[in-house]
Amino acid sequence: MAVEKNAVFTLPRGATGFFRPKDGPLPETGTRAFRTALYAAARAARGRVGGMEAQEHPRSFHIATVVEGAGERVVLCHAHHPWTAFARERRDWYTDEFLAPPPWARTFTDLGLTVLDRVRLTLPLSEVDTSVLTQDEWRLVRLHGITTLGGVLFNAWD
Template sequence: MAADKGAAFVLPRSATGFFQPKDGPLPEVDQRMFRAALYAAARVAEGRVGQVEVQAYPRTFHTATVIMGTREHVVLCHTHHPWIAFAAELRDWYADEFLTPPPWAHAFADLGFEVLDRVRLTTPLADVDTSVLTRGEWRDIRLYGITTLGGVLFNSWD
């Protein structure tokens, strides 16, 4: 299910992947649940799971591909929140290179993930509730020239 386009997106703590030790550890999406949803989506798509790469520091997301014939779909899964996005190619970070979710993306929502669509991910930060971001997070956002919600969520800042 795509996010409601009419509601303002509220960034929760840990959306950027940064944390303060005093706040405790960041939440983590269960990798087994992501894999289960990925295989369910591939079945619905009548395709197969291709490459799966688990998040590695400093990236904030896992990547995977679903292969349908000669077409490959790139799936991104945020490490700390159950958000799914789609992109045209595998990269270490994204700004606005997101795709509209394919019809079979509902398989992720059926298993508890929130599928973020291109409109939501390319929302300017000015239209997002960023009140939880720290000065350090804003410094990196400016340093890397990030201007969209998707750029904040699917990053590889160090």
């Protein structure tokens, strides 16, 4: 796939959650940092944490919920880069099912995580610098029919 010269987002190594041992370990967004931000965000929302699951293979992200009022918001946190996103329901992978960040999402930013909005997450891959992806990662992108940035970042490919 050709990379657009004026790409809006550049994928770093580890964005898909896959790594090659010869390249060394991937960076890590630990559950402790996510949990700290999650509980602070729940307080800011005047809600509570409904639950949290640490990333497990093959999923590329940690997942949690914040319960506020009568609703529940799913919070995703990439396991290797400090990116968070929001969704309506829990899934093993996402393509374009992202929500706009709620007002209390700024808490994640205040604590060192980057909040990705729906517009960015639904960017077509043609607008993303994907030059870091390996042949194996491209094979999985094609196999799973992934066409968006969010689909590359928040996946459970095996």
